[in-house]
Amino acid sequence: MKQIPTRLLGKPSQLAGPIRAAISALEPQLIADVSKLALGDPKVIPLWFGESDVATPEFIRRAAKEALDRGETFYTHTRGIPPLREALADYLSGLYQRPVALERVSVTTAGMNAIMLAMQLTLEAGDNAVMVTPLWPNAAAAARIMGAEAREVALAREQGRWRLDLDKLFAACDKGTRLIFVNSPSNPTGWMMTREEQRAVLDFCRQRNIWLLADEVYARIVYQGRAAPSFLDLAEPEDPLLVANSFSKAWAMTGWRVGWLIAPAALGDLLGELVQHNVSGVPTFLQPAAVTALKEGEPFVREMVERCRRGRDIVADHLATMPRVRFTPPDAAFYAFFEVDGVADSLALAKRIVTEAGVGLAPGAAFGKGGEGGFLRLCFAQAPELLARAMERLKRVIG
Numbered sequence: 046m047k048q049i050p051t052r053l054l055g056k057p058s059q060l061a062g063p064i065r066a067a068i069s070a071l072e073p074q075l076i077a078d079v080s081k082l083a084l085g086d087p088k089v090i091p092l093w094f095g096e097s098d099v100a101t102p103e104f105i106r107r108a109a110k111e112a113l114d115r116g117e118t119f120y121t122h123t124r125g126i127p128p129l130r131e132a133l134a135d136y137l138s139g140l141y142q143r144p145v146a147l148e149r150v151s152v153t154t155a156g157m158n159a160i161m162l163a164m165q166l167t168l169e170a171g172d173n174a175v176m177v178t179p180l181w182p183n184a185a186a187a188a189r190i191m192g193a194e195a196r197e198v199a200l201a202r203e204q205g206r207w208r209l210d211l212d213k214l215f216a217a218c219d220k221g222t223r224l225i226f227v228n229s230p231s232n233p234t235g236w237m238m239t240r241e242e243q244r245a246v247l248d249f250c251r252q253r254n255i256w257l258l259a260d261e262v263y264a265r266i267v268y269q270g271r272a273a274p275s276f277l278d279l280a281e282p283e284d285p286l287l288v289a290n291s292f293s294k295a296w297a298m299t300g301w302r303v304g305w306l307i308a309p310a311a312l313g314d315l316l317g318e319l320v321q322h323n324v325s326g327v328p329t330f331l332q333p334a335a336v337t338a339l340k341e342g343e344p345f346v347r348e349m350v351e352r353c354r355r356g357r358d359i360v361a362d363h364l365a366t367m368p369r370v371r372f373t374p375p376d377a378a379f380y381a382f383f384e385v386d387g388v389a390d391s392l393a394l395a396k397r398i399v400t401e402a403g404v405g406l407a408p409g410a411a412f413g414k415g416g417e418g419g420f421l422r423l424c425f426a427q428a429p430e431l432l433a434r435a436m437e438r439l440k441r442v443i444g
């Protein structure tokens with residue numbers, strides 16, 4: 046009988062039956078390795094996770110309460126209620142240079158589920174998914190759950206900026222590659238693809254018949270313009286493109302678990318089936334609130350971006366006074382991903398910072414190739430006073 050790894054259950058145990066190798070091989074999240082040292086400790090300033098400290102705005106919460114009070118508690122459309130799909134199609138068609146038809150829109154259980162559905166749709170066991178790193182670790186885990194290889198291609202770092210080497214990306218693809226995964230704007234680096242890079246990657250995927258899965262959950266957290274360059278600006282409706290997105294970040298709705306996936310219209314029925322067999326749809330009464338977020342939420346999104354900009358500037362000013370730290374403020378997303386000179390083990394450093402300074406950061410090693418060494422990630426979508434206090438504390442350890 047196979048032994049369940051201690052880390053999965055907390056104590057050694059026997060398995061009643063076999064489980065898939067891809068599941069038992071799942072690695073524990075390194076961020077959780079740090080956060081478990083002090084989760085919920087009021088003395089620790091938690092900047093380790095990817096969310097803001099702002100609750101979902103009242104007008105969105107109210108819309109969900111009203112839907113509940115109307116009795117919208119029954120099973121509903123697996124791909125989302127038509128008014129939400131329509132609102133998403135309108136929103137995206139207004140935001141980007143090309144229209145997005147309702148038939149391409151599926152509502153999902155936030156960005157994570159959109160990514161998982163895309164992986165289920167495209168990856169067989171033994172395939173590979175080529176992924177640009179440093180990257181939020183869940184995306185690679187989703188590929189591995191499918192029994193596929195998550196093949197990492199690290200961004201280069203030039204004069205403090207992150208850069209994608211397209212030749213390296215394309216050279217990493219072979220006959221077993223079914224998917225290229227890019228997250229732009231990126232968690233953790235804030236790296237943003239240029240329009241030219243997007244065009245080149247899309248062309249490559251067209252020619253090689255490879256799916257392109259674009260994770261655009263930070264599309265609206267940009268410090269210039271209204272949205273980051275998107276593959277939706279360029280793609281034809283039938284291109285091999287899947288775009289995952291979410292209400293979590295720009296509308297402060299992380300706990301709601303509502304997002305969407307854009308796919309070629311021809312995949313619609315299959316996606317409906319897949320949703321049916323995963324979660325059977327997003328809670329009915331949340332969906333009218335998501336419509337409200339889209340229709341009335343633009344002032345809130347602007348406030349959120351301004352709050353993040355302030356947070357970024359506070360963090361950048363403090364990091365600039367720390368001689369061991371190398372950091373270039375990002376143009377997008379809400380993370381400072383900075384490097385501390387002379388550090389080889391980011392996990393050990395993050396643990397030291399939480400115990401000695403009471404600040405919760407994520408270790409660079411959590412984000413795959415390119416994030417190893419002395420990188421740390423700090424989420425600055427937080428109150429300015431809290432960030433200033435955290436930075437003062439941080440100076441005691443790495444100043």
Ligand SMILES: Cc1ncc(COP(=O)(O)O)c(C=O)c1O
Binds near residue numbers: 156292
């Ligand atoms: C790059 C990236 N993609 C997707 C997600 C998923 O977010 P959610 O499932 O809350 O929509 C996150 C969350 O941190 C993220 O950072």
